[in-house]
Amino acid sequence: MDDDVTFAVLGTGGIGRRTLDVARHKDGLTPVAACDRNGVAVDHSGLDVDELLDATEGNIASGPEADGDTPATPESDYASDGGAAAVEGGSVDDGTATATDGVKQAGEDAGIVASAQGEPTETPIDDVIAESDGIDAVLLALPNLEHDFIPRVAERFAGAGYEGVLVDVLKRSRVIGMLDDRTDALEESGITFVCGAGATPGFLTGAAALAAQSFVEVEDVEIWWGVGLKSGYEDNRGTVREDIAHLDGYDIETAREMSEEAIEELIAEHGGQLEFHDMEHADDVLLERAGICDAEDVSVGGVLDVRSDEKPTTTTVRVTGTTFDGERGTNTFELDDATSMEANVNGPALGYLKAAVLRNRAGDYGVYGPADVMPSF
Ligand SMILES: NC(=O)c1ccc[n+]([C@@H]2O[C@H](COP(=O)([O-])OP(=O)(O)OC[C@H]3O[C@@H](n4cnc5c(N)ncnc54)[C@H](O)[C@@H]3O)[C@@H](O)[C@H]2O)c1
Numbered sequence: 491m492d493d494d495v496t497f498a499v500l501g502t503g504g505i506g507r508r509t510l511d512v513a514r515h516k517d518g519l520t521p522v523a524a525c526d527r528n529g530v531a532v533d534h535s536g537l538d539v540d541e542l543l544d545a546t547e548g549n550i551a552s553g554p555e556a557d558g559d560t561p562a563t564p565e566s567d568y569a570s571d572g573g574a575a576a577v578e579g580g581s582v583d584d585g586t587a588t589a590t591d592g593v594k595q596a597g598e599d600a601g602i603v604a605s606a607q608g609e610p611t612e613t614p615i616d617d618v619i620a621e622s623d624g625i626d627a628v629l630l631a632l633p634n635l636e637h638d639f640i641p642r643v644a645e646r647f648a649g650a651g652y653e654g655v656l657v658d659v660l661k662r663s664r665v666i667g668m669l670d671d672r673t674d675a676l677e678e679s680g681i682t683f684v685c686g687a688g689a690t691p692g693f694l695t696g697a698a699a700l701a702a703q704s705f706v707e708v709e710d711v712e713i714w715w716g717v718g719l720k721s722g723y724e725d726n727r728g729t730v731r732e733d734i735a736h737l738d739g740y741d742i743e744t745a746r747e748m749s750e751e752a753i754e755e756l757i758a759e760h761g762g763q764l765e766f767h768d769m770e771h772a773d774d775v776l777l778e779r780a781g782i783c784d785a786e787d788v789s790v791g792g793v794l795d796v797r798s799d800e801k802p803t804t805t806t807v808r809v810t811g812t813t814f815d816g817e818r819g820t821n822t823f824e825l826d827d828a829t830s831m832e833a834n835v836n837g838p839a840l841g842y843l844k845a846a847v848l849r850n851r852a853g854d855y856g857v858y859g860p861a862d863v864m865p866s867f
Pocket residue numbers: 500501502503504505506525526527528550551552553567568570571601614615631632633634635659660661686687688689690691692725726727728729730732835
């Protein structure tokens with residue numbers, strides 16, 4: 491069997507760029523297409539990742555249209571990451587950048603179109619779908635501030651008769667049901683979809699599923715993450731914005747509409763560290779779906795520090811349960827503080843992608859979670 495995998499990345503922001511980067515260190519993965527909101531790059535013999543990463547360094551198309559011509563309506567792709575993040579022009583990050591200097595994240599030349607391989611387009615996702623006959627797997631590193639955006643993208647692949655793998659790194663619990671609702675269409679098309687396959691949900695959900703194996707009854711699962719993002723802050727504004735929606739007094743709509751200045755103010759008020767409790771992370775429904783425990787027994791929280799690269803707290807998964815012989819215990823899985831968020835999202839996402847390709851080639855279609863599939867290496 492041909493074990494080489496051609497893949498595409500939808501969204502080359504903080505996560506998608508690192509996906510391409512990490513894939514260079516993995517065997518058998520050839521990136522053949524990538525897109526962001528303004529552009530697309532396709533080369534079926536393999537993209538030049540060095541060139542693409544250099545061209546988009548400090549220049550990701552993160553925000554929506556700078557000129558505001560395209561309003562964010564729920565129907566439009568532009569609703570995917572909302573209204574206010576556009577930043578125009580300036581020099582590359584000098585380490586003291588604020589929201590309004592340094593990074594060209596929006597406007598006509600932002601992102602992939604700055605690469606010699608990139609072409610401007612108003613229909614980046616459709617352009618990748620048009621090439622999908624030659625693509626084994628697609629990693630969706632798109633924002634999900636509009637909840638049904640990723641499910642709708644999946645539906646578009648199914649509508650085009652795509653036969654292959656889709657993997658996303660979405661976070662919100664409610665999106666899993668929206669994907670489940672589309673299972674028939676995905677199966678008919680021949681799609682194997684692994685959803686919530688980043689770090690949390692994803693890697694840590696899978697770790698919880700393994701840690702639960704000592705027990706016959708699982709009482710609770712506690713996921714507590716730490717992320718230090720100083721050097722990666724400019725590149726990860728999409729993720730930070732989505733995380734803010736989990737704070738008390740905020741939701742997805744308010745977070746989507748916040749200006750970069752308002753985000754900076756909020757972060758400054760918290761001394762650079764945001765602490766989250768009871769986050770709506772899909773680890774809960776994904777563990778319930780896998781039969782491990784009830785969704786309500788899973789809690790997810792953590793600390794994000796945008797002013798230091800050190801993790802403010804150690805990422806830990808604690809699974810408490812009772813064994814067949816009546817002992818109560820807690821199995822703990824811990825990440826090393828030296829491993830970055832990007833490593834812990836993209837390593838697993840590509841691992842799940844590889845595993846899903848094997849399933850897909852064996853004719854196994856439908857929607858899977860990270861507790862159902864063991865990622866390949
Ligand atoms: N599960 C996890 O552990 C985990 C961890 C971190 C981030 N994430 C998720 O990863 C996703 C991406 O985060 P990010 O920080 O890379 O965001 P980002 O804003 O930096 O990047 C998003 C990318 O998507 C592109 N894009 C947006 N709308 C598009 C459209 N309609 N068509 C084509 N491209 C479009 C943008 O141009 C950009 O390249 C977020 O949803 C975030 O929550 C998950």
